[in-house]
Amino acid sequence: MDxxxxxxxxxxxxxxxxxxxxxxxxxxxLLFQPRLEPRAAVLLGAMxxxxxxxxxxxxLGTALVVLGIVGANLLVPVGRVLAAWGPIRVTETxxxxxxxxxxxxxxxxxxxxxxxxxxxxxxxxxxGTIASALRCYERILxxxxxxxxxxxxxDLDAVLLAIYDEELSRSPDxxxxxxxxxGAAGTAFLVLAAAAAWIPYxxxxxx
Amino acid sequence: MTNRxxxxxxxxxxxxxxxxxxALCFFLSAVEYMIPKPLPFMRLGIANLPLLLAVDLLPFGxxxxxxxxxxxxxxxxxxxxFSYVALFSLAGTLCAALVMYGTxxxxxxxxxxxxxxxxxAVSSNAVQVLLASFVVFGRAARIIAPVFLxxxxxxxxxxxxxxxxxSASSRWYARARKDARG
Numbered sequence: 001m002d003x004x005x006x007x008x009x010x011x012x013x014x015x016x017x018x019x020x021x022x023x024x025x026x027x028x029x030l031l032f033q034p035r036l037e038p039r040a041a042v043l044l045g046a047m048x049x050x051x052x053x054x055x056x057x058x059x060l061g062t063a064l065v066v067l068g069i070v071g072a073n074l075l076v077p078v079g080r081v082l083a084a085w086g087p088i089r090v091t092e093t094x095x096x097x098x099x100x101x102x103x104x105x106x107x108x109x110x111x112x113x114x115x116x117x118x119x120x121x122x123x124x125x126x127x128g129t130i131a132s133a134l135r136c137y138e139r140i141l142x143x144x145x146x147x148x149x150x151x152x153x154x155d156l157d158a159v160l161l162a163i164y165d166e167e168l169s170r171s172p173d174x175x176x177x178x179x180x181x182x183g184a185a186g187t188a189f190l191v192l193a194a195a196a197a198w199i200p201y202x203x204x205x206x207x
Numbered sequence: 208m209t210n211r212x213x214x215x216x217x218x219x220x221x222x223x224x225x226x227x228x229x230a231l232c233f234f235l236s237a238v239e240y241m242i243p244k245p246l247p248f249m250r251l252g253i254a255n256l257p258l259l260l261a262v263d264l265l266p267f268g269x270x271x272x273x274x275x276x277x278x279x280x281x282x283x284x285x286x287x288x289f290s291y292v293a294l295f296s297l298a299g300t301l302c303a304a305l306v307m308y309g310t311x312x313x314x315x316x317x318x319x320x321x322x323x324x325x326x327x328a329v330s331s332n333a334v335q336v337l338l339a340s341f342v343v344f345g346r347a348a349r350i351i352a353p354v355f356l357x358x359x360x361x362x363x364x365x366x367x368x369x370x371x372x373x374s375a376s377s378r379w380y381a382r383a384r385k386d387a388r389g
Contacts, residue, residue, distance in 0.1 A: 023289055024289065027289050069343050069344075072343065072344050072347045072351060073343075073344065073345060073347060075347040075350050075351075076345060076346040076347045076350075097345065101342070101343045102343075105290075105291055105342075105343060108289060108290035108291055108292075109287060109290045109291075109292060111289060111290075112282075112287050112288055112289035112290040112292075112293070113287065115289060116282070116283055116287075116288045116289065117283075118283050120283060122279075126272065126275075126276075129215075129222060129225060129226055129229070129272070129276060130229070130276055130279060130280050130283070132222075132223070132226035133225075133226040133227075133229035133230045133233065133276055133280055134230070134233070134280060134283070136226050136227055136229070136230035137229075137230040137233040137234060137280075139230075140230055140231070140234045141234070153372065153373055153376060153377070154376075156373070157373075157376070157377045157378055157379050157380075160231075160377070160379040161378055161379040161382065163227075164227055164379055164382065164383070167223060167226070167227055168220070168223055168386075
């Protein structure tokens, strides 16, 4: 099954509001959890869920970000020296803090990626403007933009003018045609996933 | 009747201009998102171009709404709403927006788009470095700060020159100016 089909299936199964609520619950569990292992488990779970719902999971990019954050933390040596290569020293506390920060950073990104869908509509006038902007954004993405080096500014201007004119002539209250899920199975899955994220914290609290 | 200071509705001409500028922010954010970088909040700042153009188009309320929509909408599109990335984006964008609008209000035509752009980019990066020192970098932020600020200066200059040239010749911009007046 390709990414688009996975995303389509996820749209049918999960309600965007239930998904966002579950994401918030998982994030709260993540931030209450002081240990690295459960945080790493949340990261892996969120990566798997993101992949299963048709989101991009750039493993190499994620690894680079983790290395970047750990590397930045190692710039200031703190704690016992674990290894040294010339002027570069790897210290225990700086390494542990770097890994914890990197895992938390990436876990938040993937939970958010899994929980937030573009069909999540916010209420009020502000929400209406965001919905209108998202529709306009989709229109820009649909447009085949051809920019030539010799006439870059003119080409860009023509594209903007065409889309802007079209947007002005459109009825603003057109309802969204995107079908979204309201199924009990999807919601039950989300409740279980959110509850699972709290288990390590609750076990620790009871002990 | 539209209050000049509040967010215009999506059915009004200024509301549609706001939605269009927001969509441009989303598009440019998506372009920027695809450019590989060592840290997710390290940005070139091209998504601030619509904000830079909007300084002379929108009154303060809708301008601030554009900055907020840019952050919120992009967080919805990329799914980063619940992450630190959204926090960095919010702090950087709001700071840049306030600095850019404040500069235009204070100095009017005496400051060019290049000046506004550089001030916006550098202030945005400075706030992001400050936040990063609490969230991910710790004391190493002092070492990374000069690189971040230099990057802000370079991208601010490039974006400012582009905005200056584009706004001078664009038919769309002329039309948007007309719509912005209501």
